Amino acid sequence: xxxxxxxxxxxxxxxxxxxxxxxxxxxxxxxxxxxxxxxxxxxxxxxxxxxxxxxxxxxxxxxxxxxxxxxxxxxxxx
Amino acid sequence: xxxxxxxxxxxxxxxxxxxxxxxxxxxxxxxxxxxxxxxxxxxxxxxxxxxxxxxxxxxxxxxxxxxxxxxxxxxxxxxxxxxxxxxxxxxxxxxxxxxxxxxxxxxxxxxxxxxxxxxxxxxxxxxxxxxxxxxxxxxxxxxxxxxxxxxxxxxxxxxxxxxxxxxxx
Numbered sequence: 336x337x338x339x340x341x342x343x344x345x346x347x348x349x350x351x352x353x354x355x356x357x358x359x360x361x362x363x364x365x366x367x368x369x370x371x372x373x374x375x376x377x378x379x380x381x382x383x384x385x386x387x388x389x390x391x392x393x394x395x396x397x398x399x400x401x402x403x404x405x406x407x408x409x410x411x412x413x
Numbered sequence: 414x415x416x417x418x419x420x421x422x423x424x425x426x427x428x429x430x431x432x433x434x435x436x437x438x439x440x441x442x443x444x445x446x447x448x449x450x451x452x453x454x455x456x457x458x459x460x461x462x463x464x465x466x467x468x469x470x471x472x473x474x475x476x477x478x479x480x481x482x483x484x485x486x487x488x489x490x491x492x493x494x495x496x497x498x499x500x501x502x503x504x505x506x507x508x509x510x511x512x513x514x515x516x517x518x519x520x521x522x523x524x525x526x527x528x529x530x531x532x533x534x535x536x537x538x539x540x541x542x543x544x545x546x547x548x549x550x551x552x553x554x555x556x557x558x559x560x561x562x563x564x565x566x567x568x569x570x571x572x573x574x575x576x577x578x579x580x581x582x
Binding site: 352353378388 | 418437440441443444445446447521522523524529532
């Protein structure tokens with residue numbers, strides 16, 4: 336999945352609930368349909384939260400991976 | 414009718430710890446493409462004031478941990494037992510506890526109440542002030558941030574009847 340080319344990167348390291356979701360939402364709004372957003376967070380709750388957000392909004396969660404203390408998400412805008 | 418989910422909240426408390434849930438839930442719900450209305454009543458009305466001065470009230474709250482927001486980790490993890498005698502009688506204790514909690518929130522990357530409220534306003538969360546409790550407490554619309562609408566129980570119930578989520582906070 337690391338082959339996916341992101342159109343935008345969003346750094347949510349150090350932020351706690353609900354800021355990663357709110358910033359992701361804002362970032363997605365600035366993209367075009369089909370664009371990919373890469374988001375990096377350190378909040379362990381963001382795994383479930385990003386799943387829920389993707390499910391509700393219809394923006395596709397291409398991957399969510401943990402590397403060390405960081406969580407990396409790739410999202411394709413619907 | 415669209416299939417947009419709706420959430421109706423009642424915010425009835427004005428302490429700092431109670432100020433968070435309505436604004437966290439409302440801002441997140443909007444991020445999840447929901448439509449949100451918050452009905453502010455009784456002490457919740459103070460969350461609509463231009464400057465929020467919500468404080469924490471440690472007195473008579475035995476479940477509240479008192480920890481320090483600074484120093485090495487071992488120091489931060491100490492729970493300070495604060496006797497009620499101090500928390501209820503020492504002038505300014507609420508202010509100290511409030512400032513400690515705000516510092517802890519900040520160091521944990523938690524948004525401030527003002528920040529979350531701004532996001533709610535910008536993203537179209539409908540804020541309704543309870544007219545009756547405004548009269549009781551002597552608030553006018555000028556005390557509140559722009560965009561607040563006024564209404565009563567019927568206003569809340571009309572929206573809540575169509576809402577998928579209703580919470581009293």
